[in-house]
């Protein structure tokens with residue numbers, strides 16, 4: 001039986017024993033790998049105490065203390081622990097413990113611990129996977145120096161990798177060989193990694209700012225070498241950026257990245273040996289989209305940045321996860337903003353936050369960025385810990401200013417390098433370095449839910465005073481009956497009619513209600529709130545249409561210009577959803593025409609033309625009827641498409657025909673958003689068909705961004721070229737795994753009356769397997785998240801389909817199952833009829849006899865009332 005009781009932050013206690021050095025020998029075999037571990041243990045307290053080591057799915061074959069084998073009576077074993085009672089332990093402060101275990105990597109479909117990805121062995125230990133490799137004190141505040149000897153068949157596994165530097169290698173009997181690695185930096189076991197395989201390697205090097213040469217190696221499946229170039233360039237850019245921005249240099253002589261096809265998430269920052277989902281490494285223009293290129297660069301950077309924020313300074317316990325994740329996401333977002341358009345990067349960050357994190361924070365799994373109660377740690381690698389965590393760091397950056405923020409980072413590393421610390425430690429370093437009182441700011445770490453900021457303004461024509469009153473309110477819940485006022489940085493603009501007179505301010509909202517008076521304001525200004533989205537809050541502020549239109553064209557801050565457009569569109573979506581007869585105003589067309597013709601950069605224009613997503617809209621309308629919402633979004637798209645068809649077509653054509661524009665990422669984005677609109681009009685539907693042909697067949701210019709944009713358009717509007725072009729696509733790409741993931745996702749996103757027959761066929765497609773997380777996500781995830789029309793169909797078949805797949809995945813890979821269940825647990829967002837169907841399906845899953853803790857935690861939260 002696994003343990004089904006949660007852990008609490010309040011119960012944290014320092015470890016009674018720690019481990020100083022680890023000598024691991026891993027003899028690899030598909031079904032019976034042997035792990036021998038020698039640990040130097042140090043007692044932290046004088047009194048006799050039992051030593052309890054974590055371990056799961058292990059066969060224990062030997063336990064030796066100070067070279068003396070223990071008999072079976074001298075220790076206790078449960079499904080999750082090896083307990084060596086005080087009576088079997090020496091009294092000395094230091095002693096050695098040797099443990100031998102056997103594991104079955106081939107059967108490990110949960111992909112935690114040691115498993116096989118295709119023909120290679122690899123590991124994933126964060127958060128608590130090391131305990132599936134050996135019995136250990138599997139907690140981040142136990143930091144040890146690892147030496148790892150990997151042994152395997154030399155023909156099948158010519159490359160044997162682990163953390164740190166290679167210190168020994170040689171041949172062994174029976175066609176085997178070994179390599180020994182030593183990592184000089186003490187680390188928690190979640191950063192341990194081991195890989196064995198037969199890869200192609202892309203080699204390069206980087207000279208650090210202090211002049212040291214670091215070898216860079218990217219390991220990919222044979223034949224994929226040319227697709228690793230972009231990842232390598234991204235790695236070098238990240239190394240340079242971290243030196244320039246934070247003065248942080250890489251510390252080992254070698255940095256390795258291995259790309260594997262079977263991986264539960266994006267990538268993992270193991271010390272010196274990152275393991276990556278191949279989706280975030282491999283790219284060329286034939287097989288990867290512009291978005292893929294962007295994401296690869298961002299994930300490579302994120303994992304690299306963890307070397308300081310995560311590895312050198314790590315978390316004391318898992319409740320502190322945002323210490324490393326929020327901070328590292330902030331760092332990767334800043335990096336992306338520096339590499340590309342900062343306005344567009346920021347908009348994309350905010351879209352994710354508003355459409356997904358806000359929903360999480362309003363749903364049954366809402367938790368503070370530093371959770372207080374956890375059953376399955378893997379459930380807390382959330383948008384809240386990551387994305388809201390990053391917003392919290394960004395607010396600090398805003399409140400302190402770039403210079404003080406940098407001083408705070410320097411102090412943080414000076415104080416805590418080599419240690420396992422808490423979020424409070426981080427904030428204290430920031431407060432001490434900047435001399436700013438951050439006591440109230442710390443509440444962001446312990447309160448959940450998206451705060452709502454209300455607005456009241458008045459202008460006195462006689463005194464020329466403008467008064468702004470802001471209120472704040474955080475949601476209450478059982479766990480949070482009395483939320484307190486937060487420290488919220490509100491960057492605002494008072495947009496004036498007279499050009500150049502617009503003023504910007506940073507207001508610090510710290511009370512539940514607070515007013516500011518601005519003097520000498522010549523005429524009533526138009527208020528632009530949340531410049532750069534300075535805080536992760538919702539606004540309760542119905543600004544008039546004319547004010548929003550003014551902001552679209554006149555706000556100085558590009559985020560405010562974009563956001564005013566989104567708020568205007570959102571208000572139309574809302575009205576259309578609630579009232580079918582609502583007529584859209586022509587002013588909207590005028591505004592969109594101006595946007596299309598403005599001289600902003602084209603990537604920014606493209607962003608302005610993108611409508612709010614289904615999820616974002618669903619979050620803003622209580623108990624929304626999903627079908628009515630889909631219709632409202634379609635109506636709005638069609639209205640704009642119809643009203644601006646000439647402009648959209650002209651814009652599309654210009655980008656199709658002009659060679660220079662064709663090759664440019666921003667122009668592709670603009671062209672493809674135009675296509676999405678034009679696809680709603682019969683007259684222009686041939687464009688999607690033609691674009692597919694052009695983007696696919698041109699030998700020099702075959703381009704995946706344009707191919708997918710064309711197919712997406714056909715999928716969404718059920719165009720009759722879709723099925724033949726999808727067959728063509730399949731036969732071209734059947735042997736390219738990552739592209740076939742795109743094919744499965746497109747198939748599942750098509751709006752079609754026989755979608756369920758098609759989904760069933762896809763499940764039995766020869767290339768489909770639930771065991772591969774990317775594949776499972778591309779079919780099931782894409783259906784549940786990108787096909788709202790069919791997922792929410794009124795028969796409930798969509799919910800049933802997801803339920804069946806989640807139930808199957810529960811036994812295969814609980815982490816993937818637990819991610820995919822998200823749209824169902826947010827059932828309270830939807831109209832009662834839908835709620836009931838969704839709830840019934842959740843009850844069915846909850847009834848599983850072998851229900852994983854991953855799903856149990858979410859279902860219990862969702863179904864508790």
Ligand code: B3K
Nearest residue numbers: 126127267268269378381
């Ligand atoms: N730290 C890893 C995530 C581990 C997830 C464990 N379920 C990747 C990252 O955030 O960089």
Ligand code: ZN
Nearest residue numbers: 302306325328
């Ligand atoms: Zn991370």
